[in-house]
Amino acid sequence: MKNFESLFAAYMFVWAIFLVYEFTVARRVARLQAELDRLKEMVRHN
Amino acid sequence: MAASSRGNLGAALAVFALLGFACCAALFIAPDEATMHAIQRIFYFHVPSAWTAFVAFLITFIANIAYLVTRKPKWDWLGVSSAEVGLAFCTVVLVTGPIWAKPVWGIWWTWDARLTSTFVLWLLYVSYLLLRTLLADPERRPVFSAIFGIFAYLDVPLVYFSIRLWRTQHPQPVILGGSGSGINAVMLRVLLLCWAALTALMILLLRERYRLERMRHETDELRFEIEGRAADREMAGKGRG
Numbered sequence: 001m002k003n004f005e006s007l008f009a010a011y012m013f014v015w016a017i018f019l020v021y022e023f024t025v026a027r028r029v030a031r032l033q034a035e036l037d038r039l040k041e042m043v044r045h046n
Numbered sequence: 047m048a049a050s051s052r053g054n055l056g057a058a059l060a061v062f063a064l065l066g067f068a069c070c071a072a073l074f075i076a077p078d079e080a081t082m083h084a085i086q087r088i089f090y091f092h093v094p095s096a097w098t099a100f101v102a103f104l105i106t107f108i109a110n111i112a113y114l115v116t117r118k119p120k121w122d123w124l125g126v127s128s129a130e131v132g133l134a135f136c137t138v139v140l141v142t143g144p145i146w147a148k149p150v151w152g153i154w155w156t157w158d159a160r161l162t163s164t165f166v167l168w169l170l171y172v173s174y175l176l177l178r179t180l181l182a183d184p185e186r187r188p189v190f191s192a193i194f195g196i197f198a199y200l201d202v203p204l205v206y207f208s209i210r211l212w213r214t215q216h217p218q219p220v221i222l223g224g225s226g227s228g229i230n231a232v233m234l235r236v237l238l239l240c241w242a243a244l245t246a247l248m249i250l251l252l253r254e255r256y257r258l259e260r261m262r263h264e265t266d267e268l269r270f271e272i273e274g275r276a277a278d279r280e281m282a283g284k285g286r287g
Contacts, residue, residue: 003083006149007087010142010145013142018251036261036265039268039272040268043268
């Protein structure tokens, strides 16, 4: 198939961009959730 | 909580399955294009990614206006979330475009009206997100970014109409392009399927990103409360001393 490498690269980039973005959002949510739990604990003890 | 988490996982799996099916349809069901052959199949994710980015930026535009009118934080959260998600889709457009262009045009990039205005659009929303990190004042940040967001959206119609207004290296529109435009019925159905899959992905990402913004607001409020209590205790201690 002509230009198969370019087609394959384009589809790989599409998936990679979305997966990397989803991963960064999920990581930020997890970090913030841990911070939120820590602050709630501090408020409860104060 | 567990039910909500199961619901989110179910929605993510459904979107993943829809995207997988759309990919298969674009690669194996859509007919081969007569002149470009296999490389033309980039079209099924390149074009719908651009449409989805436009929808995301429209949501940002509406949220920015709603924030300036109502001053409710939820509109600011929606505005920034949608801008970031739209930027991910715009990045897909800017990456897949040159990969498609090289074998067809013989060049990766040219500064024609469509490509340049799309690159400017990407830069504008990167600036929108950077502006928010540079503004430390929580009162001014949403106002300034809402004004900038409204200004940034003005480039969207320019991107859309650029191939209609000027002679460009980028092809003329095949959808709603007037006489002489149009595509094969199967190609159109696959294109719409891919757009539906990408729109579902946009909604999923937008929900997650909005949740992040809401949590950030909640964290800031708790920090403020803790600092307030600490200041009160210090004042009380000084008063007794």
